[in-house]
Amino acid sequence: MKRRITGATLFGLGILCVLLAGALAWIIVPSQRKVPLDLIPPDVVLEASNATFAQVQLGPDGAPQLTVENAGLRATTGIKPDFEAAADLTGDLEGNTVIWNVFNATDRADTGAAVNRSESRIALDRESGEAVTWPGQCHNEAPQDPSQNTACTPGNVDFEGQLYLFPFGTQKQTYLYWDSALHEALPMEYQAEEEYNGLPTYRFEQQIPQQIINLEPQELSALLGFLTPGSTTGSVTYQATRTIWVEPETGAIVGYRELQHRELVPVVGTPVVIFDADLGYNQATLDVVGEKAADGRSQLRLLGTYVPIGLVVLGLLLAVLGYLIARRGRRPYYQAPARTAEPETTRAQA
Structure with a gap:
């Protein structure tokens, strides 16, 4: 459970870094x-x-x-x-x-x-x-x-x-x-x-x-x-x-x-x-x-250039790392094998 939370957090931070890079390059710095x-x-x-x-x-x-x-x-x-x-x-x-x-x-x-x-x-x-x-x-x-x-x-x-x-x-x-x-x-x-x-x-x-x-x-x-x-x-x-x-x-x-x-x-x-x-x-x-x-x-x-590039690289690394951690944190699901029906025994006829 902890791995899944950590992975989701890192993935979210990565996406946030990418969004911030875009805001810097196309909104904040031009303004x-x-x-x-x-x-x-x-x-x-x-x-x-x-x-x-x-x-x-x-x-x-x-x-x-x-x-x-x-x-x-x-x-x-x-x-x-x-x-x-x-x-x-x-x-x-x-x-x-x-x-x-x-x-x-x-x-x-x-x-x-x-x-x-x-x-x-x-x-x-x-x-x-x-x-x-x-x-x-x-x-x-x-x-x-x-x-x-x-x-x-x-x-x-x-x-x-x-x-x-x-x-x-x-x-x-x-x-x-x-x-x-x-x-x-x-x-x-x-x-x-x-x-x-x-x-x-x-x-x-x-x-x-x-x-x-x-x-x-x-x-x-x-x-x-x-x-x-x-x-x-x-x-x-x-x-x-x-x-x-x-x-x-x-x-x-x-x-x-x-x-x-x-x-x-x-x-x-x-x-x-x-x-x-x-x-x-x-x-x-x-x-x-x-x-x-x-x-x-x-x-x-x-x-306008160097910080956004750095944020994009960092964001992608965090997102990938978060995805891998979350994936490893999933418990494997085992399905019990289906029981085969045993043949009914019949009495031998005299």
């Missing part, structure tokens, strides 16, 4: 492939060793002056999640969206003097990493004259596509990636599998051909007035190439390079390069994003 609501991303720093850029500085009389400089650049992006705003979301956004306040600061590498400032508020889908429609989204570029600052006005931009994250389980396909200069999402094409920063990654590339970008009239007038005196009309052309390395399990961007070129083109006169730089993650950024991506990848693979 956790989302950006944590309490995630605080690390600061990301892009550097260019030798760049050309327009910079506003105060002259001897205290008035702002715009000049073209050559020096190293350091661009820092900091992200501060807005937990309260995310908690107030309703409808399809509730529980599926994070709200991030993003601050960008570009400075000279040699003196630390400010070159550009911008801020954004953006809503991102926790699973795909894409920007989602939200009335509070906004973007503000600091104007060339730092004394004329404007606020980040809700609804002044419609973010779309990928910005700071790719989907969990990134695929070998083309994604739309946001371009801040053009204020639209453009194709980012898959190129190849590569090992980058010690991780298996997918490399994507975005090519933006030369084109005119829209500037506020006062900003364009300031550029023309300072850099091409005598010309009152013109345009700014822009072109860029971005290369991104993505760890596909987590969708983390573990490598980034951007080549950007802008020129002020007056109707009369010679074009002036106002920005030209080859920007990429510095070593500190490579280290921190690589470590976080590796940890996330290991955790997802452990819970």
